[in-house]
Amino acid sequence: MSALRPAIQLIVNGEESVVHVPPMKRLLDVLREDLHLTGTKEGCGEGECGSCSVRMNGDLVNSCLIPVLQADGAEIETVEGLARDGKMSRLQEAFLQCGGAQCGICTPGMLMAATHLLANHPTPSMAQIREGLAGNLCRCTGFIRIFESVVAAHAGTADDRGAADAR
Amino acid sequence: MRGDAEAHHLVAPGNLAQALETLSSAPGEWTPIAGGTELMVAHAAGKLTAAKLISLWGIPELRFIESSTDSIAIGAGSTFRDLRLQRDITSEFPLLAEASSWIGSIANQSRATLGGNLVNGSPAADSSPALLVYDADLELMSVRGKRRIAYSAFHTGYKRNVLAPDELLYAIHLPRRFGKHRQYIRKVGTRRAMAIAKVALAATALVEDETVREIRVAAASLAPFPTRLAQVEGELLGRAVTPERIQAARRALLVEAKPIDDIRSTAEYRRRVGANLIEEFLRQLIPKDTAA
Numbered sequence: 001m002s003a004l005r006p007a008i009q010l011i012v013n014g015e016e017s018v019v020h021v022p023p024m025k026r027l028l029d030v031l032r033e034d035l036h037l038t039g040t041k042e043g044c045g046e047g048e049c050g051s052c053s054v055r056m057n058g059d060l061v062n063s064c065l066i067p068v069l070q071a072d073g074a075e076i077e078t079v080e081g082l083a084r085d086g087k088m089s090r091l092q093e094a095f096l097q098c099g100g101a102q103c104g105i106c107t108p109g110m111l112m113a114a115t116h117l118l119a120n121h122p123t124p125s126m127a128q129i130r131e132g133l134a135g136n137l138c139r140c141t142g143f144i145r146i147f148e149s150v151v152a153a154h155a156g157t158a159d160d161r162g163a164a165d166a167r
Numbered sequence: 168m169r170g171d172a173e174a175h176h177l178v179a180p181g182n183l184a185q186a187l188e189t190l191s192s193a194p195g196e197w198t199p200i201a202g203g204t205e206l207m208v209a210h211a212a213g214k215l216t217a218a219k220l221i222s223l224w225g226i227p228e229l230r231f232i233e234s235s236t237d238s239i240a241i242g243a244g245s246t247f248r249d250l251r252l253q254r255d256i257t258s259e260f261p262l263l264a265e266a267s268s269w270i271g272s273i274a275n276q277s278r279a280t281l282g283g284n285l286v287n288g289s290p291a292a293d294s295s296p297a298l299l300v301y302d303a304d305l306e307l308m309s310v311r312g313k314r315r316i317a318y319s320a321f322h323t324g325y326k327r328n329v330l331a332p333d334e335l336l337y338a339i340h341l342p343r344r345f346g347k348h349r350q351y352i353r354k355v356g357t358r359r360a361m362a363i364a365k366v367a368l369a370a371t372a373l374v375e376d377e378t379v380r381e382i383r384v385a386a387a388s389l390a391p392f393p394t395r396l397a398q399v400e401g402e403l404l405g406r407a408v409t410p411e412r413i414q415a416a417r418r419a420l421l422v423e424a425k426p427i428d429d430i431r432s433t434a435e436y437r438r439r440v441g442a443n444l445i446e447e448f449l450r451q452l453i454p455k456d457t458a459a
Contacts, residue, residue, distance in 0.1 A: 004176070023177040024210065024220070029168065045168060046208040047275055048361055059248070059277035065207040066278070067200070069177050070224045113273070134360030135272020 008072045012037065013081030023069035028052045030068045031078060039079040039108045043137070050136030053109035053116075054078050060116040062135075079108035082115065091115060091153040100149030102140035110136050114150045123154050169213030179222040183229060183308075187335065189221055191310040194332035197221045201244055202278035204271065205287050229282070229337070232256065238343055240306075243282025243336040247294075248273075250281065260341055262297040262352040262369050269293045269354050271361055282336045285318075288326045288392060289363075291431075295393030296369035297352060299385030301341050308337035315340075322392035348373050348381070351448035355440050357431070364388050365432035368444040372403070377454055379403045384448075388432075389424040389441050398423040399445060408452040416449060417442040 005020040012035060019034045031037045031054070043051030045064050052063040055077040082089045091114055094100065101107040110133065117124055117132035124132065129150050138146060177200070180186045190197055198217035200206050201224055209215040223229060229244030234255045241250070247267040250256050257264045270276050270284075270293050284294045285305070303318040307330060318339070321328050330336065348371040356362030366388045373381040382403050384396045398419040406412055426437035 022172040022175075023179075024175040025172040026168065026207070026211070029172075042168070045211040047204055047271065050272065050274060053274055060274045061278055062274045064211060065203045067177055067203060067207065067210075067220075067222070069179050070203065070222055072179070116273070131360075132273055135274050 006069070008068055010035070010068075010071060011073075011075045013077060014075075019068070021068060024067045026064055027054070027056075027066040027068050027071050027076070028063040030071075031063060031076070037078050037080050041105055041108055043105065043109075048135075048137070049106070050109040050113060050133075051106055053112040053136065055112060055116055058119075060113055077112070077115075079111050082111060089115070091118065091149070094149040094153035095146070098149040098152050099145040100141065102138075106136055106138040106140075110138065110146055114146075114153070117150065118154055124150065126151075168211050170210040170215055171213070175210070175215065175218060175220060177220045177222060179225065181226065183226055186221060186223060186226060187308065187310045187333070190335065191333045199223050199286075199335060201280040201283040202246065204275050204279040205283065223280075223282075223335070229335075234343075236343075239341045241281055241339045241341070243285075243338060244280050245282075247276040247279050247281065247284075251276065255343075259343060259346065260297070260301060262300065262350055262371075263294065263341075265352050266293045266297045266354075266367075266369075269356075269364075281339060285321065285339070286328065286330065286336050288322055288328055290325065290390060290392055291364040291367070291388045292393055293354065293364065293367070293387070296367050296385040296387050298339065298341075299393060299395050300350075300369045300371040300383040301345060302383065304340040304342075305336060306338040306340060307331075307334045309334040313337065319395055322394070325391040327392075345371055349448075349452055351451070353444055353447070354387075355444070363431060366426070366437045366440045366444070368441060368448070370445070370448045372448075372452060374408070374452055377407045379406055379408060379452075384445065386424070386441060388437060389420075389426050391425070396420060396423050396445075403449070408449055410453070413446050413449045413453075416445050420445050 009018050031040050041051040043049035047062045047065045054063045056074050113136050121128050129147050198220050200220045229242045231242040232253045233240045247270045250267040284292050298318050305318050306315050350371050352369040354364045354367040356364050364387050368386045370384045382400050384399045387393050399416050402415045402419045420442050424438050426434040428434050
């Protein structure tokens, strides 16, 4: 028996889309399979690793734990929305300069969690950075380079747009 | 993803009356899902047995925190992020604010709800010890009306509770009378973020004239469900806290605790840590001049 496929509206990185998918399909899978936004990664698939982090209506969420029906009408921000007009955000620049990205699997989620952190705490303390990224696992960097990237992004030692703009 | 999205039906009524009506129309057939931090994990693993789910996410009547003179009412759909940001909670119920910060990560806290944590009923539930020592009441609701019970009477066994098949947890009520109580909470897990408790202990005590006038002690992961430790409380109520009393409380905890061996820890470790935690709390209550 196939479940009903209601029309579900998503506003992803400012662009409105309507998908017809099973309501229990995960937001993660809708982003990747239906909207072809494959920047958002699946790591553990159980809300532990943060690879699938996106922002939904301004909240940081794990997109693997969201039945897409619960995202109906929501504004979603994914890693694809960070660069504007072909220019990386200041945070992305900082990750590049500080070695915050290595194998890359955790990077989209890290960027979204750090973007969320900076939106709420434009000049975060190290404790706030650690808590803000505690739900995102990285097996390469040992985290220190990632923390340094976040510091560089808000301290202005990385180029490009201001942290307040990196929403 | 081993689960099949096509195998489950999900509806989102959007308001409380419709949600209750749906539950009442086929009691036991619908499984409520709020922030999904529990059920979606089962779904991804292919272990979600519920065929029909009803979304409680985004129902405004379930997401509120209201302060009145004597109590604070928390809608069951309030997230742990909501709790951490609410001033009456952080100032008067710091144990609940602290426990809210233990929930998973920032991303989990913006989705996981207080009601979901209680109804799921994990023995390791982060919010439960705090609610037990704050003497919380639960308000349950169905089309038949509302009823109110003590939270301490809610869990009846491992992941079992008193909710009827057509009922929802509507609100959690906290009495505003703990300002003068000494308060304690500590979770022991594998690491600070994302870890499920090996053991957690919370306590509130009112001490006047060096006598314990009121005391509540509650634990996670020391029993099949979150529970108060009545024997430990009994060793302390009406007494002065002395080094001898602390040893008596430790002994009571070792008898009363019924922990298990599992992937996260052993029964023996949990018992010992539980005893150490109650001692850590009680040492703070010993009058300075008699402290050992």
